[in-house]
Amino acid sequence: QSALTQPASVSGSPGQSITISCTGTSSDVGSYNLVSWYQQHPGKAPKLMIYEGSKRPSGVSNRFSGSKSGNTASLRISGLQAEDEAEYHCCSYAGSSTWVFGGGTKLTVL
Amino acid sequence: EVQLVQSGAEVKKPGQSLRISCKGSGYSFTSYSISWVRQMPGKGLEWMGRIDPTDSYTDYSPSFQGHVTISTDRSISTAYLQWSSLKASDTAMYYCARLVAAANTDYFDYWGLGTLVTVSS
Numbered sequence: 533q534s535a536l537t538q539p540a541s542v543s544g545s546p547g548q549s550i551t552i553s554c555t556g557t558s559s560d561v562g563s564y565n566l567v568s569w570y571q572q573h574p575g576k577a578p579k580l581m582i583y584e585g586s587k588r589p590s591g592v593s594n595r596f597s598g599s600k601s602g603n604t605a606s607l608r609i610s611g612l613q614a615e616d617e618a619e620y621h622c623c624s625y626a627g628s629s630t631w632v633f634g635g636g637t638k639l640t641v642l
Numbered sequence: 643e644v645q646l647v648q649s650g651a652e653v654k655k656p657g658q659s660l661r662i663s664c665k666g667s668g669y670s671f672t673s674y675s676i677s678w679v680r681q682m683p684g685k686g687l688e689w690m691g692r693i694d695p696t697d698s699y700t701d702y703s704p705s706f707q708g709h710v711t712i713s714t715d716r717s718i719s720t721a722y723l724q725w726s727s728l729k730a731s732d733t734a735m736y737y738c739a740r741l742v743a744a745a746n747t748d749y750f751d752y753w754g755l756g757t758l759v760t761v762s763s
Contacts, residue, residue, distance in 0.1 A: 533704055535686065568749040570687070577737060577756055578679075578687065583749035621687050625748055629692070629701040631677070636686035 536561065536622055536634035543640040549610040552637045554622030555603060560632055562603040566625035569598060569607045572636075573618045581620075582607060609639070617641040644668040646676075646738050646754035653760045654728050661724040662757045664738030671719035672696045675741040677750060678712060678723045682734045692741055693721055728761045735759075 537555040544550040554567065561567055567585045570578035580589050582598035585605060595610045605624070609616055622634040649663040664676060677692040691702035693712045700712050711724040721738060736757050739750035 535688070538686075565746070566748050570750070577753040578739075578750075579753070580749060580751050583742075583751075584747055589751065623687070623689070623750070630703060631689040631748075632703075633679075633687040633689055 533626055533630065533632055536624060536632055538620075538622060538634040538637045540635070541638045541640065543642055544609075544612045545642045546612050546614065548612050549608060550612060550639065552607045552609075552620055552622075552639070554605040554607070554624075554634050556605075556624055556632070557603055560624040560626040561600065561605055563627065564625045565600065567598065567600060567605040568623045569596075570621045570623065571616075571618045572621060578621060612641050614641050644740070644752045646740060646752055648736075648738060648754040648757045651758040651760070653762070655763055656730055656761055657727050658761075659724070659726050660728055660759065661722050662736060662759065663720050663722050664754050665718070665720045666740070667719065669740075672716060675743060676712075676714070676721040677739050677741050678710075678721075679737045679739055679750075680706075680734045681737065681756075687737075690723070690736075695719075695721070728759075730761050730763075732759060733761050 569582040572578045586598040597608045626632045647665045672695045675692045675694045678690040680688045690706040693700045695714045714721045738754040740752040
């Protein structure tokens with residue numbers, strides 16, 4: 533059970549859009565529509581942003597969207613704002629009641 | 643309001659034992675599993691395992707199986723993560739998270755603030 537693969541860092545200017553990828557295998561991301569995304573500001577606990585690949589919890593901005601193609605899930609943030617600067621983690625169900633996270637991606641808003 | 647309140651930071655020596663806790667409130671504790679997630683300094687999140695408070699059934703990541711023990715005390719709505727012999731490599735922040743798991747859905751919707759465990763001689 534290997535960690536999902538995320539880019540170490542991405543960056544964008546205010547108002548722009550960015551996409552963070554999360555690549556797994558046919559045993560996790562590819563087999564289930566159960567990818568979730570978490571935002572983590574420095575020194576804070578993770579916060580759920582996307583679940584079931586593309587659904588937003590109540591209170592999460594519609595600037596955040598999720599999708600999946602094959603073994604790769606993606607998180608898109610449109611209209612970047614300064615407060616979006618954080619670490620983003622993807623997570624997938626991996627079968628047999630186990631879950632696997634990605635290595636995390638640091639988003640810098642320039 | 644749903645809350646997961648974790649125990650305070652710990653400083654231990656290698657070889658010592660430790661149990662940290664996560665107390666749930668604001669919801670029916672037995673209706674949701676609790677997972678533990680490790681975050682080593684400057685690293686990503688790692689799923690360690692989970693416990694169903696209804697029957698104390700546990701699942702562990704292969705990476706953590708045999709190294710930690712997850713337990714629960716339903717009477718006080720509390721889940722625990724335990725080590726019998728700590729190593730320096732156990733130094734990390736540990737989060738508990740509520741797992742929403744049902745047919746065709748699962749995610750971690752509420753998280754504790756974390757417990758920092760430092761293991762140093």
